[in-house]
Amino acid sequence: MKTRLFKNKEVRRFTFVCAAIGAAACAGAYLLHPYCALVCAVLTLLLIGAFLFFTAKRYSALAELSTKLDRLMSGGESVDLSKYSEGELSILENRLSKLVSCLRDQADVLQKDKLLLADSIADISHQIKTPLTSLNLLSASLARQIAAEDAVEGADGEQGAAAAASRQKTLSDMRAQIERMDWLVSALLKLARLDADAVKLKAECVPLDELIRLSASPLEIMMELKGQQLEVNANGGAICDASWTAEALMNIMKNCSESMGEGVLRVQAEENPLYSEIVITDCGGGIDGADLPYIFERFHRGKNASEGGAGIGLALARSIIVKQNGTVKAENALQGGARFTVRFYKGTV
Numbered sequence: 001m002k003t004r005l006f007k008n009k010e011v012r013r014f015t016f017v018c019a020a021i022g023a024a025a026c027a028g029a030y031l032l033h034p035y036c037a038l039v040c041a042v043l044t045l046l047l048i049g050a051f052l053f054f055t056a057k058r059y060s061a062l063a064e065l066s067t068k069l070d071r072l073m074s075g076g077e078s079v080d081l082s083k084y085s086e087g088e089l090s091i092l093e094n095r096l097s098k099l100v101s102c103l104r105d106q107a108d109v110l111q112k113d114k115l116l117l118a119d120s121i122a123d124i125s126h127q128i129k130t131p132l133t134s135l136n137l138l139s140a141s142l143a144r145q146i147a148a149e150d151a152v153e154g155a156d157g158e159q160g161a162a163a164a165a166s167r168q169k170t171l172s173d174m175r176a177q178i179e180r181m182d183w184l185v186s187a188l189l190k191l192a193r194l195d196a197d198a199v200k201l202k203a204e205c206v207p208l209d210e211l212i213r214l215s216a217s218p219l220e221i222m223m224e225l226k227g228q229q230l231e232v233n234a235n236g237g238a239i240c241d242a243s244w245t246a247e248a249l250m251n252i253m254k255n256c257s258e259s260m261g262e263g264v265l266r267v268q269a270e271e272n273p274l275y276s277e278i279v280i281t282d283c284g285g286g287i288d289g290a291d292l293p294y295i296f297e298r299f300h301r302g303k304n305a306s307e308g309g310a311g312i313g314l315a316l317a318r319s320i321i322v323k324q325n326g327t328v329k330a331e332n333a334l335q336g337g338a339r340f341t342v343r344f345y346k347g348t349v
Contacts, residue, residue: 011055018048115198132182139175146171187312190247191298194319201241201324208269208276209234211242215249216267219257227262236271238278238344240324245344248320251313252280252328252340259338260284278342286332295330 022044030037146167193199212232223230230253238245256265263283270277287295294300298315314330321328326344333339 011052014051015048018044018051022048111197114195132178132185135178136175136182139171139178143171143175184312187316191312191316191319194316194323199244199323201244201320203239203324204242205237205239206242206245207234207237208271208278211238211240211246212249212267212269212278214242214246216253218250219253222254223257223265226257228257228260229264231264231266232269234267234269236269236276238269238271238276239346240326240344244320245324248317249278249280249342251317252342255313256280256282256284256338256340273346275343275345280340280342281333282337282339284337286336287330287338292330292332296328 022041025044026037026040029040190199209232212234216230216232219230253265253267260282261284265283266279266281268279268281291300296314296318298312300315318328321342321344324344326342328343329341331339331341
């Protein structure tokens with residue numbers, strides 16, 4: 001404490017001035033009598049010692065207050081400042097109390113704004129989903145009508161066949177765009193809920209092979225049509241929310257599938273005492289070096305992004321993983337293709 005005390009320029013200056021005045025007083029007292037000089041020296045030392053003692057106590061109180069404020073900024077619920085009610089710390093205590101109250105009010109307002117934003121996006125999403133559902137039903141009805149008309153018309157020659165094919169293609173494109181809009185609205189809603197802390201993620205032990213099967217299930221038809229195979233090697237489990245984590249991994253696998261042609265999408269997963277790791281590797285063209293730092297940013301579309309991508313899937317995946325004490329990293333594999341490494345830690349990182 002003494003070493004830290006004398007690092008303060010004001011303390012050093014005051015001590016030096018007191019010592020100089022005491023030395024001058026001792027010199028004058030010595031002219032009267034040597035005992036007077038001795039008494040003066042003792043009094044000077046006592047005064048300097050008392051000053052240093054009370055200054056050290058004040059520094060200790062300030063250090064304790066600083067520690068409590070650090071705890072408050074780290075998420076502590078409350079800090080008791082009532083003990084600082086006397087002396088020069090009372091002004092500081094009053095200002096800090098006002099500051100703490102102001103910060104808490106602002107935090108409450110911000111949280112309410114985030115929840116309001118999530119609710120607003122949910123309302124907008126609901127309003128958009130209603131016409132999307134109607135469009136889906138209408139497109140299905142239109143598809144049946146076109147099929148019936150084509151059957152009735154039969155073989156009208158090449159012109160009739162071309163017209164029927166054109167109608168089917170238009171209908172197929174329309175339904176693809178509806179599905180894309182539906183997915184985009186759902187993804188934006190999920191991102192908004194995660195941002196507003198409106199999602200309560202469960203922490204449960206999920207077998208890694210089961211988690212990967214759940215993640216890959218929505219992609220089976222798409223991968224089969226593209227001539228792709230999924231190769232899984234998984235052991236152990238992970239502490240996570242099964243449904244939300246499956247959503248995150250599905251978006252990563254979907255990104256890999258869209259960026260590669262025919263081939264194998266490999267998933268290697270294992271658990272160790274520190275974390276559970278899932279490595280997803282594709283056989284595509286990899287990630288452009290300029291895109292690597294931004295690949296998980298919202299609405300970022302890289303040079304090799306698939307046509308029609310919105311730049312939402314990987315951002316959503318990262319938000320879900322980070323919310324569960326996890327990390328995700330993207331890189332290019334040595335043998336070619338993109339590689340995504342997901343880790344769920346068993347302790348705080």
